[in-house]
Amino acid sequence: MFKAVGIITKLKDHKSDVIADKLNLFLEKKRIKVIKSTREKIAKYADLIVVIGGDGTLLNTARYFVDSNIPILAVNLGRLGFLADVNIKDMFVVLEQVFKNEYTKEKRILLSCQIEDNKKIINRHLALNDVVIHRNEVNLRMMEFDIFINDKFLSSQFADGLIITTPTGSTAYALSSGGPIIHPEIDAIGIVSICPHTISHRPLLIPGNNEIVIHIKESKEGAIVSFDGQTSFTVKAEQKISIRKYDNFINLLHPKNYDYFSIIRSKLHWNIKL
Numbered sequence: 001m002f003k004a005v006g007i008i009t010k011l012k013d014h015k016s017d018v019i020a021d022k023l024n025l026f027l028e029k030k031r032i033k034v035i036k037s038t039r040e041k042i043a044k045y046a047d048l049i050v051v052i053g054g055d056g057t058l059l060n061t062a063r064y065f066v067d068s069n070i071p072i073l074a075v076n077l078g079r080l081g082f083l084a085d086v087n088i089k090d091m092f093v094v095l096e097q098v099f100k101n102e103y104t105k106e107k108r109i110l111l112s113c114q115i116e117d118n119k120k121i122i123n124r125h126l127a128l129n130d131v132v133i134h135r136n137e138v139n140l141r142m143m144e145f146d147i148f149i150n151d152k153f154l155s156s157q158f159a160d161g162l163i164i165t166t167p168t169g170s171t172a173y174a175l176s177s178g179g180p181i182i183h184p185e186i187d188a189i190g191i192v193s194i195c196p197h198t199i200s201h202r203p204l205l206i207p208g209n210n211e212i213v214i215h216i217k218e219s220k221e222g223a224i225v226s227f228d229g230q231t232s233f234t235v236k237a238e239q240k241i242s243i244r245k246y247d248n249f250i251n252l253l254h255p256k257n258y259d260y261f262s263i264i265r266s267k268l269h270w271n272i273k274l
Helices: 014-029 039-045 055-068 088-099 260-268
Strands: 004-009 033-035 048-053 072-076 103-117 120-127 130-135 143-149 152-159 161-165 188-194 204-207 212-216 223-227 231-235 240-255
Touching: 004 014, 004 039, 004 055, 014 033, 014 048, 014 088, 033 039, 039 055, 048 055, 055 072, 055 103, 055 120, 055 240, 072 088, 088 103, 088 240, 103 130, 103 223, 120 223, 120 231, 130 143, 130 240, 143 161, 152 161, 152 188
Parallel strands: 004 033, 004 048, 048 072, 072 240
Antiparallel strands: 103 120, 103 240, 130 161, 130 223, 143 152, 143 212, 161 188, 188 204, 212 240, 223 231
16 A cells, blocks of 8 residues: 655646646545655655656656656656556546555666766766657758677668667657567667668667667767757767666556557557548
8 A cells, every 4th residue: 555645747737736736635535645845755755656747747757766666657648648548537546446556567667878978977867768869950961870789880870860769668759760669578679760871771679788889970060869858968979878778667557457559559549440
């Protein structure tokens, strides 16, 4: 039984705040402690986090709390909701089930990316969906880069960029770029080129314990590295980008009747008669 629930809302969103107030009253009636003041207090005192927003809010929450080992239940206010799969109208029913230990728990891996300059780490960031290396907005030319897997050379490419994706992120940007859908239980990392000059560069899945290193070749403009499409940094040609699976993972809670394939069918509009 969960005794303290942290509530995370979508930033500057009135609807999210209204739902949070209703959730607060619901939890107080059940004599469950509500923690919604600061992330630091949630990390310290909560044993369950309820995220009220869309997938973007959940991505941000997952990166922050991954080391706290607190399970997360996500209520969907967004449009797609691959991750935030609990509808508002079902929220209280699902929570009643969760408090009876009737739920599905699912592990999701994250990626750890570090940028090095002369063997000195100058930046480090996490991603639940993907790490994307793409050309600078002022540069309309293709990028040239080398890819190494566990210090072994994979390929040189001319492309608009490269997506390194988790199974979670395989239904995001990687899917739009022709990558495969990766089931969350598969311990793998996807490598998907963005508009490669040579069409023989196909999406590649590698074991989750592999390290990927990307070297951007000579470029005055450099490149941009983005994390979950929410944070980005500029990378110069001489710097090294290293990506591997993060040591910790997050636990997502779903309704007890959760069906991953049903989510995929619904969100991608499969088997819908025209």
